[in-house]
Amino acid sequence: MEKMKHLNHIDFLYKPKFEYIKSFIDNIPNINILEFGVMKGRSTSFFLDLCKKLDGTLTSVDMNDHSKLFSDERWTFIHSRDDDFKLLDKIKNKNFDIIYIDTLHEPNHVKKILYYYYNFLKVGGRVFIDDINWLPYVKDSFKDSEYSEVINRKTFFKIIEIYYQNLENLKLEISFGGTGTVNFEKLNNLKLNEPHRIRNRIYGLRNLARFFIRRQPKM
Numbered sequence: 001m002e003k004m005k006h007l008n009h010i011d012f013l014y015k016p017k018f019e020y021i022k023s024f025i026d027n028i029p030n031i032n033i034l035e036f037g038v039m040k041g042r043s044t045s046f047f048l049d050l051c052k053k054l055d056g057t058l059t060s061v062d063m064n065d066h067s068k069l070f071s072d073e074r075w076t077f078i079h080s081r082d083d084d085f086k087l088l089d090k091i092k093n094k095n096f097d098i099i100y101i102d103t104l105h106e107p108n109h110v111k112k113i114l115y116y117y118y119n120f121l122k123v124g125g126r127v128f129i130d131d132i133n134w135l136p137y138v139k140d141s142f143k144d145s146e147y148s149e150v151i152n153r154k155t156f157f158k159i160i161e162i163y164y165q166n167l168e169n170l171k172l173e174i175s176f177g178g179t180g181t182v183n184f185e186k187l188n189n190l191k192l193n194e195p196h197r198i199r200n201r202i203y204g205l206r207n208l209a210r211f212f213i214r215r216q217p218k219m
Contacts, residue, residue, distance in 0.1 A: 013136075016177030018046045021100075021128055024183065028097050031056030034120075036082045036113065037102035037130070038062040041069045047100070048072055059091055062103075082113050094120045102130035105151055107158035111195065114162070114184075121186050132156045133180025143179075152180070161195035169193070 025031060031054045033047050038060050047058045051074045059076045060066070067077045080087040082103045088094055099117050101110060114127060121127060134156065136142060137149035156174075159182050163172045169192060171185040201207055 013178040014042055017130070017175070017179070017181050018043070020175045020177055020181055020183075022046075022050070024126060025050065025098055027054075028056070029054055031097045032093055032095065033058045033098040033100065034091075034096045034117065035060040035100045035102075036062075037100075038064075038066040038069065038077070039102075041066065043100060043102060043130075044070065044075075047098075048075055051075075056097075057093065061087060083109070083116075085116060088120070096121050097125045099125070099127045100130070101127065105131045105148075105155060107151075107155045110155055111158055111162065115192055118186065118192060123186055123189060125186050127182070127184040127186070129155075129159070129182035129184075131179045132159060132174065132182050133176045133178070135176065136179055156180075158195065161198055162192070164198055165193040165195050 031051060033051065033056065035044060035047060035058060038044050039062070044058070044060050044066075048070060050056065051058050057074050057076070059078065061078045061080055061082055063079075063081045065079050067079065069077075076091070078087050078090055082101075096117075099121055101113055103113070104110075110129060114129070118127065131148075132152055132155050134149045134152040137145045137152060139146075139149075159172075159174075163170055163184075169187055169190050171187060173183040175181045175183065
């Protein structure tokens with residue numbers, strides 16, 4: 001819709017997201033953050049500002065070289081794929097308060113990264129996952145993109161599958177501000193259970209039968 005085009009700007013897409021995240025981590029002293037995905041440095045800059053306030057440290061990982069983007073003693077940049085797990089050898093403090101995932105937005109990749117690095121998250125720590133809101137990308141919306149709509153929908157439902165198998169291990173919140181943010185809180189040190197497809201009875205025969213029976217015209 002043309003009337004929605006004005007929403008495609010930084011304040012609408014990023015400001016609500018960062019304000020949401022900040023509300024959960026703004027009081028963690030000596031915060032230790034692991035960030036996957038730098039790109040233009042918006043989230044990196046946001047986390048660095050928090051680290052300065054909270055006397056914390058930030059490690060950012062990206063397959064593209066962004067090492068010149070910032071010069072800050074609290075920041076370490078690692079030029080690597082997020083699934084090259086040897087990158088952890090370059091990190092001294094592997095006990096993280098926050099993990100932020102904003103790399104390849106594909107459900108199985110997101111799951112792989114979450115499950116591996118979750119082991120290095122403190123109990124009470126949080127994993128934030130970017131881009132699970134498909135609404136900005138649906139047909140005629142302000143970021144109309146069939147690929148992004150489909151992949152964000154799939155990632156969203158993968159997150160739900162993960163949560164459903166880990167109700168005692170994780171607390172989940174989801175913000176639809178901007179392009180969406182998953183907020184997982186780690187409740188214990190137990191290993192995460194594998195996700196499984198959740199049966200959807202919307203398209204079950206019984207529900208479809210109810211639908212067609214209701215649509216029968218009155219005689």
